[in-house]
Amino acid sequence: MKQITANIYQISLSIVNVFVIEGNGLTLIDTGPAGSADKIFAELKKAGKNPYNINRIILTHLHSDHTGSAAELKRKLKVPLLAHPADATLIEKGLSSRSGNGDQPMQLSPGAINWLIYHTFIKRAPKTIEPVKIDELINENDLIPVAGGLRIIHTPGHSAGHISVLAKNEGVLIAADSCANSAGLGLSILYEDRESGIQSIRKAASHNFEKAGFGHGKLIMKDAAKQMRQVFGRF
Ligand SMILES: [Zn+2]
Ligand SMILES: [Zn+2]
Numbered sequence: 001m002k003q004i005t006a007n008i009y010q011i012s013l014s015i016v017n018v019f020v021i022e023g024n025g026l027t028l029i030d031t032g033p034a035g036s037a038d039k040i041f042a043e044l045k046k047a048g049k050n051p052y053n054i055n056r057i058i059l060t061h062l063h064s065d066h067t068g069s070a071a072e073l074k075r076k077l078k079v080p081l082l083a084h085p086a087d088a089t090l091i092e093k094g095l096s097s098r099s100g101n102g103d104q105p106m107q108l109s110p111g112a113i114n115w116l117i118y119h120t121f122i123k124r125a126p127k128t129i130e131p132v133k134i135d136e137l138i139n140e141n142d143l144i145p146v147a148g149g150l151r152i153i154h155t156p157g158h159s160a161g162h163i164s165v166l167a168k169n170e171g172v173l174i175a176a177d178s179c180a181n182s183a184g185l186g187l188s189i190l191y192e193d194r195e196s197g198i199q200s201i202r203k204a205a206s207h208n209f210e211k212a213g214f215g216h217g218k219l220i221m222k223d224a225a226k227q228m229r230q231v232f233g234r235f
Pocket of ligand 2: 177215216
């Protein structure tokens with residue numbers, strides 16, 4: 001578990017990052033693929049935190065690498081799950097992809113690396129998860145009273161119900177999969193609607209924050225908003 005600020009931590013699972021925010025207990029952002037609960041618990045314990053202090057779980061979007069352990073963690077912890085209504089309805093049905101639902105194909109971002117990762121890994125990722133009830137719906141501009149306030153920013157594009165979380169007092173944006181920082185800051189590999197995804201990144205980057213965390217790739221520890229404005233202003 002890597003400490004980002006006084007109250008925010010990143011846990012890197014094999015393919016995805018999840019985040020922990022301390023304040024009135026612990027808030028977990030995303031859950032990793034199915035079978036991640038033990039790893040998350042172990043990482044928290046190693047850092048001297050009690051996993052049973054988690055009192056809410058925010059899901060940034062429906063994909064199985066973020067929601068796969070939601071049902072298991074909810075069973076273990078008996079805590080509310082929060083998600084945006086557009087993705088909540090699918091998560092409750094156990095669907096972790098709109099394209100898997102036959103509704104619309106995802107748009108693959110340009111570049112050979114994206115093509116390769118998509119065809120090697122993502123295409124085979126599970127399109128279903130254990131169905132789980134979402135207890136609280138979160139929307140644009142909602143404020144969760146933790147660590148000086150966690151602002152929900154609706155960032156559709158990667159998925160219709162994708163949200164990012166701005167911890168203003170900590171100067172951190174949890175951008176999740178709105179973009180990625182794998183081979184440098186850039187687009188996520190897939191979008192339901194890339195154009196709306198780019199607009200969403202610009203919206204999130206109009207706020208001020210120093211650091212940013214992503215579902216995939218490395219943390220940005222300095223000038224994150226500025227870097228995002230520069231990179232995504234060009235698209
Ligand atoms: Zn995703
Ligand atoms: Zn992801």
